[in-house]
Amino acid sequence: MMTMHSRPTTVNETGFNFAVTGHNTLNVSDQIRHMIHTFKSYPFLLQGLNFLEDWKVVTMLIGMNDICDYCKNKILFSPDNFIRHITEALDMMMNEIPRTIVNVVQILPMKPLRDVQRPTLGCQLQKRFCSCLVQPEENSTELKELVEINYEFQRRLEKLLHSDRFFKHDFAAVLQPYLENAEPPRLPDGTIDLSFFTADCFHFTVKGHEELAKGLWNNMFQPEGAKETIETFTDPLKLICPPEDHPYIYTRPTGASSAAALSRVSAMLMSLLSVSLMFYLL
Secondary structure, three states: OEOOOOOEOOHHHHOOOOOEOOOOHHHHHHHHHHHHHHHHHOHHHOOOOOOOOOOEEEEEOOOHHHHHHHHHOOOOOOHHHHHHHHHHHHHHHHHHOOOEEEEEEOOOOOHHHHHOOOOOHHHHHHHHHOHHHHOOOOOOHHHHHHHHHHHHHHHHHHHHHOOOOOEEOOEEEEEEOOOOOOEOOEOOOOOEOHHHEOOOOOOEOHHHHHHHHHHHHHHHOOOOOOOOOOOEOOOOOOOOOOOOOOOOOOOOOOOOOOHHHHHHHHHHHOOOOEEEEOOOOO
16 A cells, blocks of 8 residues: 555555555556565465465455546546456456455445535645546536446446356455445535545545445345445444355356355355455545
8 A cells, every 4th residue: 555645555554455545447457466466475464374275355446536537538537448457457366366255346426525525625635636526517518427427437347247257166256336326424404424534525534434344244245136235324334144044255146146156165255364455445
């Protein structure tokens, strides 16, 4: 991970969070390569993890910065390039990291973030680092185009992952859609609950990440077609317990049962020895 000043941080400081502040999807393969290199280069930090035999969980959420920068270069940050970079990153993990489940979190609708405002320097800076979202006038053609691009990112990601393209006996990439329709949390008077957002009016606080983590957990134990989506974070999410008849992470794409595949690895899935979390909200 790196800070907003591009100062490298160490695994001791960040754990296995390999996100880099300000990066776009075009940078995601570099982050994956760094993750793989770290796994292989720092065995003393893995506390006995067997890279080849132990199961690993990776969570990735990236694409919002592409929306923020779309108007600056509509080709570079196009839906085609977004999905190409995601595909390259998933291919890299599928080919080089054995026994891995990848949670690909669906990007959220960005337009409601325009309402997250406070009189802070960080919030004013949002007008620069996410200018394509913040600066257009309401009902402008520029904003309508950006909203449509946001939806197209979601549609393309869903199409990519609702197939068996990234599923094999020891690897699965699963779309977790809980943020697909999510609205910002609001107070009883209808204003945005700013306790969920940091001073830059864009990233989540610990309180916000707690709700994100609960939504992810719930989706992991729900099959495709029954994964819940969150309308708003106003009310705290309730964690679900994995059902007794299927106490495993759902991994199979639509149209196939996960039971056969999971019967071979269920014991290992229930005792994951390494959990690597990469939240690309930065």
